[in-house]
Amino acid sequence: MTFSLAARCPRTGMLGVAVTTSSIAVGSRCAFARARIGAVLTQHRTDPRLGPAGLDLLAHGKTAQEAIDALIASTPHHGWRQLAIVDNAGRTAHFSGKKIASIHGGAVGEGVVAVGNILKDAGVPAAMVRDFARAPERPLAERLVGALAAGLAAGGEIHPLASAALVIAHRESFPYVDLRVDDDPQPIARLEALWRLYAPQAEDYVNRALNPDDAPGFGEVTR
Numbered sequence: 001m002t003f004s005l006a007a008r009c010p011r012t013g014m015l016g017v018a019v020t021t022s023s024i025a026v027g028s029r030c031a032f033a034r035a036r037i038g039a040v041l042t043q044h045r046t047d048p049r050l051g052p053a054g055l056d057l058l059a060h061g062k063t064a065q066e067a068i069d070a071l072i073a074s075t076p077h078h079g080w081r082q083l084a085i086v087d088n089a090g091r092t093a094h095f096s097g098k099k100i101a102s103i104h105g106g107a108v109g110e111g112v113v114a115v116g117n118i119l120k121d122a123g124v125p126a127a128m129v130r131d132f133a134r135a136p137e138r139p140l141a142e143r144l145v146g147a148l149a150a151g152l153a154a155g156g157e158i159h160p161l162a163s164a165a166l167v168i169a170h171r172e173s174f175p176y177v178d179l180r181v182d183d184d185p186q187p188i189a190r191l192e193a194l195w196r197l198y199a200p201q202a203e204d205y206v207n208r209a210l211n212p213d214d215a216p217g218f219g220e221v222t223r
Contacts, residue, residue, distance in 0.1 A: 002030060002043040003116030003151045005128050006086045009140040010111060014176065015039040015086065016168035018144035020152075020161050020188055022118075027165025027180035035169040035176075038064065038087040044100055044117045045080040058087050064113075065093040082106075084115045102158075109133050114147070121155030128154075141168055141177055141195050148188045164191040174209065176202060 004019035017031040017039045032051030033039040040054035050071055057067040064085040072078045072095060079099035084106060086092045092113035094106035104117035107125035112132045114125040131150035132143050145166060152161070163180070164187035170176035179194045181187040207215040 002026060002046075002082075003114070003119065003124055003128070003148070003157060004030065004041045004043065004084070005112060005114035005125075005132065005144060005147050005151075006033075006039040006041050006084050006092075007112040007132060007140065007144060008039070008086050008088065008090045010090060011136075012140065012170065013088075014140045014168050014170045015088070016140050016144050016166070016177070017041055018148050018164070018166045018191075019043070020148050020157075020164035020191075022157055022159035022162050024163050024182050025180075026163040027167070027178075027182075031165050031167045033167050033169040033175070034059070035171055035173065036088055037169075038067075038085060039167075039169070040067075041084040041115060042081065043115070044082040044097070044104070045077075047075070047077070047081060050075065050081065050083065054083070054085055058085070063087055063089075063093075064091045068093040068095050071095075082115055082117050084113045086111065086113055112147075114151070116151065116157070118158055119155060120158050124151045124154045124156065127151055139199070141166060141199065144168075145188065145192045145195055149192070152188055160185065161187050163187050166191055166195060172206065172209070176206065 002021040038058040042050040079097040084094040090111035102118040106115040109129040114128040128147040168177040
């Protein structure tokens with residue numbers, strides 16, 4: 001019960017995913033990204049193990065399509081699964097299992113792939129891709145969250161949404177952004193608001209990890 005997208009920004013090298021659904025805690029199950037490796041979405045009767053497994057395949061040199069093919073071949077219940085991958089070269093691939101009975105599908109653009117299931121309209125993934133491509137100068141996070149909003153405007157899911165998540169990987173082993181909304185009647189709008197709050201501080205949090213002596217203290221008493 002999910003619609004989502006994964007993308008790579010060629011300007012910055014950032015890799016990210018954004019996802020929303022009618023169940024709780026989508027960010028803990030569906031969205032995975034690793035700096036300089038790729039981003040993976042796993043959804044519909046979700047197997048969260050497929051996210052890290054897909055990233056490991058990319059890390060060992062597989063393309064997005066090769067990683068998808070390997071996941072399908074090694075997953076006995078792949079008929080229930082929906083997957084999407086973007087690799088570090090911006091190549092994309094997606095898969096929807098034959099046991100998915102609801103309206104579902106996927107769409108790709110330059111460096112972006114979108115998928116969805118239990119949708120009101122089969123055009124939701126394409127609407128997300130179109131919105132993502134609309135203004136490539138925007139920050140990746142803004143483009144990802146904006147694309148979720150476009151997917152909702154195009155019909156979204158058949159059930160009311162309850163959770164949303166945004167994960168972006170950039171340079172370091174830890175996420176550059178990892179924001180989650182749970183049990184909210186408007187999770188996409190709340191996720192957008194969280195990003196606006198977080199954006200001015202994103203680089204500062206990286207600096208706190210790498211250069212704590214010189215990083216801003218965020219209200220700490222400093223000497």
